[in-house]
Amino acid sequence: MAKITAEYIWIDGQRPTSKLRSKTKILDGPVKKLSDIPEWGYDGSSTSQASGHFSDLLLRPGRFVADPLHRENDILVLCEVLNPDGSVHWSNTRAQLREVAEKYKDHDPWFGIEQEYTFFEGNRPLGWPDHGFPAPQGGYYCGVGADEVFGRDVVEAHADACVRAGIHIVGTNAEVMPGQWEFQVGAVGAPDIADELWLARWLLYRIGEEFEVSATLYPKPVKGDWNGAGAHTNFSTKAMRQEGGMKIIEEAMRKLEKRHDEHIKVYGAHNEERLTGLHETAPIHQFRWGISDRGASVRIPMATANLGYGYFEDRRPAANMDPYQVCSILIETVCGDY
Numbered sequence: 001m002a003k004i005t006a007e008y009i010w011i012d013g014q015r016p017t018s019k020l021r022s023k024t025k026i027l028d029g030p031v032k033k034l035s036d037i038p039e040w041g042y043d044g045s046s047t048s049q050a051s052g053h054f055s056d057l058l059l060r061p062g063r064f065v066a067d068p069l070h071r072e073n074d075i076l077v078l079c080e081v082l083n084p085d086g087s088v089h090w091s092n093t094r095a096q097l098r099e100v101a102e103k104y105k106d107h108d109p110w111f112g113i114e115q116e117y118t119f120f121e122g123n124r125p126l127g128w129p130d131h132g133f134p135a136p137q138g139g140y141y142c143g144v145g146a147d148e149v150f151g152r153d154v155v156e157a158h159a160d161a162c163v164r165a166g167i168h169i170v171g172t173n174a175e176v177m178p179g180q181w182e183f184q185v186g187a188v189g190a191p192d193i194a195d196e197l198w199l200a201r202w203l204l205y206r207i208g209e210e211f212e213v214s215a216t217l218y219p220k221p222v223k224g225d226w227n228g229a230g231a232h233t234n235f236s237t238k239a240m241r242q243e244g245g246m247k248i249i250e251e252a253m254r255k256l257e258k259r260h261d262e263h264i265k266v267y268g269a270h271n272e273e274r275l276t277g278l279h280e281t282a283p284i285h286q287f288r289w290g291i292s293d294r295g296a297s298v299r300i301p302m303a304t305a306n307l308g309y310g311y312f313e314d315r316r317p318a319a320n321m322d323p324y325q326v327c328s329i330l331i332e333t334v335c336g337d338y
Helices: 094-103 152-165 192-211 245-258 260-265 302-307 323-335
Strands: 003-011 020-028 040-043 056-066 075-082 110-121 169-174 180-188 214-216 231-236 289-291 298-300 312-314
Touching: 003 056, 003 192, 020 040, 020 192, 056 152, 056 192, 075 192, 094 192, 094 323, 110 192, 110 323, 152 169, 152 180, 152 192, 180 192, 180 231, 192 214, 192 323, 231 323, 245 260, 245 289, 245 298, 245 302, 245 312, 245 323, 260 323
Parallel strands: 003 075, 289 298
Antiparallel strands: 003 020, 040 056, 056 075, 110 180, 110 214, 110 231, 169 180, 231 312, 298 312
């Protein structure tokens, strides 16, 4: 039996923003199904998830994909963190989304997430001068040319890796601030969409190692008159995607407004630095929706308004949000009795 590598990936307990961790196990391959992958353990005291005197935690495989960076049959394994007795660890937000998605599965919710991020080289954004600032924003968004776009080789390597891993990546583009990019994943149900976003993030960081650049999801990586970084989350239910769906979307807006503060709590740390009412955002303590309005909390796309059915875009989540939490609360709010 040929040996393969399995990269076990999990989400740690750092607060206010969790980080990805991973380690490699050599297995007999090939792996055909999830049950072929054994559980594993690790030192939770080194990941802010346990104390030193009782530090062992359990990794239970939840999803695996092809490893696009190594040999044929190697795999990436996204895991849930469990306590030694097999119960759900407090840092495990995937378990909650699994329950919520099962409860509301008849609504058939779909998600598409637009993940913005910023490349850094050392302590400055990639492509920025050693001293001072680049030219003001204006020519960088979807730009072309070595004077306006920085890091395209990393972006293309990342997109290729996501495709080969089977992640539903559907696009990339340079963003408004130089050194800032976006990739989009979807449309996928839950918890698959959140699994794929975490795996795509891991691949972004890992490929960045090869190019000696880092990617940050901090929502306001540069202070001042520069765009922040978000994770706009597109959402629809079966009823929204059918004739007359616009009425369902409008009802969803009323529900979202009622629970605005609860959503903001799980939409990413330091989001108040980004949601200022400037740079294509709505103020953090205000809820407003509109058609084709990128200054709104929630935007109804022009195509949805014209057709009378489709999806909406929640523009409030920060780039560093936990997609398990964001997807959970969107399903609960929109599909529940609020």
